[in-house]
Amino acid sequence: MEPLIRMVGITKTFPGVKALDGISFDIMPGEVHVLVGENGAGKSTLMKILSGVYQPTSGKIICNGHEYNQLSTKTSVEEGIAIVYQELSVINELSILENLFVGKLPEKKFLGIPIVDFKAMEDRAKSVLEQVGIRHSPATLVGDLAVPEKQLCEIAKALVSGAKVIVLDEPTTSLTTSEVDRLHGLIRELKAKGCGIVYISHKMKELKAIGDRITVLKDGTYVGTYPADSLSLDDIIKLMVGREIKGTYFADKTADELVKNPVIFEARNITRSDGTCRNVSFELHEGEILGFAGLVGAGRTETMEAVFGAVPKSAGQVFLRGKELDIHEPYAAIKQGLGMLTEDRRKLGFAKNFTCKENIAVEPYIKESTAGGLGGFLDESKENKWASEQITALNVKCTGPEQMTVDLSGGNQQKVILGKWLAADSEILIFDEPTKGIDIGSKSEIYILMRRLAEHGRGVLMISSEQTELLSVCDRIAVFHGGELKAILDGRTATEEEIVRISTSEQ
Numbered sequence: 386m387e388p389l390i391r392m393v394g395i396t397k398t399f400p401g402v403k404a405l406d407g408i409s410f411d412i413m414p415g416e417v418h419v420l421v422g423e424n425g426a427g428k429s430t431l432m433k434i435l436s437g438v439y440q441p442t443s444g445k446i447i448c449n450g451h452e453y454n455q456l457s458t459k460t461s462v463e464e465g466i467a468i469v470y471q472e473l474s475v476i477n478e479l480s481i482l483e484n485l486f487v488g489k490l491p492e493k494k495f496l497g498i499p500i501v502d503f504k505a506m507e508d509r510a511k512s513v514l515e516q517v518g519i520r521h522s523p524a525t526l527v528g529d530l531a532v533p534e535k536q537l538c539e540i541a542k543a544l545v546s547g548a549k550v551i552v553l554d555e556p557t558t559s560l561t562t563s564e565v566d567r568l569h570g571l572i573r574e575l576k577a578k579g580c581g582i583v584y585i586s587h588k589m590k591e592l593k594a595i596g597d598r599i600t601v602l603k604d605g606t607y608v609g610t611y612p613a614d615s616l617s618l619d620d621i622i623k624l625m626v627g628r629e630i631k632g633t634y635f636a637d638k639t640a641d642e643l644v645k646n647p648v649i650f651e652a653r654n655i656t657r658s659d660g661t662c663r664n665v666s667f668e669l670h671e672g673e674i675l676g677f678a679g680l681v682g683a684g685r686t687e688t689m690e691a692v693f694g695a696v697p698k699s700a701g702q703v704f705l706r707g708k709e710l711d712i713h714e715p716y717a718a719i720k721q722g723l724g725m726l727t728e729d730r731r732k733l734g735f736a737k738n739f740t741c742k743e744n745i746a747v748e749p750y751i752k753e754s755t756a757g758g759l760g761g762f763l764d765e766s767k768e769n770k771w772a773s774e775q776i777t778a779l780n781v782k783c784t785g786p787e788q789m790t791v792d793l794s795g796g797n798q799q800k801v802i803l804g805k806w807l808a809a810d811s812e813i814l815i816f817d818e819p820t821k822g823i824d825i826g827s828k829s830e831i832y833i834l835m836r837r838l839a840e841h842g843r844g845v846l847m848i849s850s851e852q853t854e855l856l857s858v859c860d861r862i863a864v865f866h867g868g869e870l871k872a873i874l875d876g877r878t879a880t881e882e883e884i885v886r887i888s889t890s891e892q
């Protein structure tokens with residue numbers, strides 16, 4: 386069988402970085418070809434060459450018998466390639482319907498004049514939205530959707546074009562288990578229709594569940610291509626990272642022992658007037674990491690937004706070491722010792738026109754500032770210290786603190802965001818999907834770092850949609866359903882089934 390696409394000897398250099406070095410890669414009809422590698426290995430760059438966003442420095446691309454030295458975005462679409470980018474590219478100001486058809490409006494002729502066929506658009510949109518599991522009307526503004534729904538919208542966008550080759554660059558970073566299952570069902574249908582799928586993900590379990598072949602990249606070079614069933618998860622990790630990864634990161638003490646430690650942080654009866662969280666209470670003890678599990682929209686992020694002052698709470702109190710905090714905006718939260726790494730990397734995570742150094746310095750500056758954030762001086766030597774410490778601690782792959790954050794790979798951008806909260810040295814850190822897009826080796830380093838923070842008296846709260854992560858790091862796991870905290874489980878003994886059961890049960 387002929388491949389749908391063949392990329393041969395692709396090299397790409399950016400100033401100061403050789404992102405890809407002579408990579409060959411092909412996609413067969415009816416297969417899922419998984420592409421793995423550490424953050425900055427070159428996965429997204431290779432796929433952006435396929436979608437025409439980047440031009441290769443050398444190499445060629447063969448599609449449908451046509452040979453190209455480079456593709457434009459237009460040719461790429463014409464050759465039947467659709468891509469779901471790692472960074473959300475949906476437009477908040479447009480409706481779902483408009484987003485799905487940006488740049489590809491269906492036309493019909495009216496009295497010989499081409500006009501937009503709105504009926505066709507709506508019918509197609511409805512069926513695709515149903516396929517991916519978006520229940521909102523196509524007229525809903527994308528800006529009103531939650532991050533995971535935006536991600537589904539992004540996937541729907543690729544499906545609308547009826548492409549033969551679909552590239553999914555980390556499509557599941559914000560999706561929970563049931564949504565991932567649905568997406569995988571959809572991918573199987575596309576496979577059966579003869580589509581070729583490229584699948585990039587740092588969620589290791591998914592790779593074997595969905596992949597037919599696996600190609601590994603390391604630092605821009607080709608490691609190999611293997612049938613998925615010929616490799617164990619450990620084999621894949623070793624090929625990617627070059628070492629074995631530890632399984633669990635619990636405290637030395639058990640959860641029962643930890644809850645006897647002093648309470649360092651408490652949220653009491655947190656309630657929002659929009660009903661997204663109701664009467665949520667929890668305590669965090671010295672030395673423990675408390676996790677938050679639940680489906681999308683279960684109220685985890687919504688509770689933390691209220692705790693942090695990003696959204697007003699209609700009732701509830703927050704205590705730090707027994708003292709009630711007065712938080713009505715994030716600035717007040719930061720000043721009183723809280724930090725919150727948010728889920729929406731593009732919207733709230735980092736400033737696009739800032740270097741790594743400037744981004745890392747943002748939160749520590751706010752923490753040090755006076756007069757409501759108006760007072761305080763820029764101090765270059767401090768900035769350099771904060772930045773270099775975090776770049777080293779988190780092993781950020783960049784050309785230096787002066788590199789623009791936006792030019793880093795997705796996982797390395799996430800590390801910069803993590804770095805600014807670590808640099809601020811807050812007493813309590815709320816992490817919403819902290820390891821989103823981060824490779825397995827770096828994840829392990831981050832868990833070790835979080836554990837060290839907890840051991841040094843910092844409070845660590847972690848929301849995650851990856852249950853395996855919660856079950857290997859958190860001493861206790863709070864499970865949410867329908868805006869309420871339903872149960873708190875012991876992280877060492879809880880199971881995925883138990884979490885799923887509580888987060889989906891109706892009572």
Ligand SMILES: Nc1ncnc2c1ncn2[C@@H]1O[C@H](COP(=O)(O)OP(=O)(O)OP(=O)(O)O)[C@@H](O)[C@H]1O
Pocket residue numbers: 399400402403404422423424425426427428429430431471782783792793794795796797822824
């Ligand atoms: N526009 C750009 N300008 C400069 N360097 C870039 C640019 N885009 C990517 N790079 C560099 O190319 C290398 C490969 O990045 P790429 O985004 O392909 O990695 P990745 O494998 O997708 O990583 P991740 O898992 O973190 O998403 C990185 O060192 C990155 O900093």
Ligand SMILES: [Mg+2]
Pocket residue numbers: 428429430471554794795796
């Ligand atoms: Mg990437």
